[in-house]
Amino acid sequence: MSHKFRGRALIFNNKYFEQQQLPTREGTDVDMESLSKVLRQMGFKVKEYTDLTRRAIIRKINKAGMKDHSECDCILIAILSHGKMGSLQATDTDYPLESILSPFTIERCPTLGGKPKIFIIQACQGDHKDPGHQLLEPGCIEADNNCFISYRIPLQPDFLIAFSTIPGFCSWRNTVEGSWFIQNLCEELSSSGKIRDILTQLTFVAQRVAFNYESFYPIDLALHQKKQIPCTMSMLTRILYFRDNETGHE
Incomplete structure (x- = not known):
């Protein structure tokens, strides 16, 4: 991480949708503002895009x-939107x-060869709600190591994909304060x-979200007292720090 510039960060924020069954994502503007601020502090040149169509998003990515x-x-790409397993929602x-990952493989983008390609995905990956589990003894956690991922992505070196939730499950967002994942990441x-x-x-972010947050919607038990665990997919080949170099980033 010793180049002249930190790199570009593109944030795609989708709040409104043409399909009536997709609700407005209230609180997402708070996420975009928080994420933009912290990325600029880390030296990124940030570009924000709101409510783009599928064609426009893919064109910007390409x-x-x-x-x-x-x-x-x-480079860093952030997607704030609705989603399901293997796909994301444009307006x-x-x-x-895969369409946001493939343009950055070494074959298509050689100037990013050997460099981190970071993707932050704030979106549901399904409809399942995590009811959580009451621990009998504090600190005693049994982990389920089953792999839920059934779709294909380019398995290229130095990709890092930080999902707000695991495949098959929904992701929670406060309509005033923003999403659990993005706010804790920031x-x-x-x-x-x-x-x-x-x-x-990202491990500490997962810890905060998993242990400190629970949905509150007592009028609908299907949405009440639900939990969330972020998921990170790493193909990094080095330990990644965002320290400034000796001259600093411009």
Whole structure:
């Protein structure tokens, strides 16, 4: 991470949707504002896009992949939207997750070869709600290591994909304060973004979301007292820190 520039960060924020069955994502503007602020503090050149169509999103992604990143440390793409397993929602229709990853493979974007490609996905990956489990003894946690991922993504080196939830499950968002995942990610990056490596930070984000948050909707028990656990898919080949270099990033 010693190039002249930190790199580009593109945030795609979808709040309103043409399909009537997709509700407005109240609180997502808070997420975009928080994420933009912390990424700029970390040296990224941030571009924000709101309520783009599928075609416009893919065009912006492809354009970013064709740029020269020779003087950049990395690239970061954030998607704030509705979603389901393997796909994300634009304002008009959905698009596959793979379409935002493939433009940054080394074959298509050689100037990012050997550099981190970071994706932050704040979206549901299904309709299941996690009811949680009451521990009998504090600190005694049994982990289920089953793999839920059934779709394909490019398995290229140095990709890091931070999902707000695990495949098959919904992701929770406060309509006033923003989503559990993005708000805790921003807090972690703000306090430790240049101290801890990114995977350690994402572990602490998962800990905060898993242990400190629970949905509150007593008029509908199907939505009440539900939990969430973020999920990170890492193909990084090095420990990743966002420390400034000696001259600092411009």
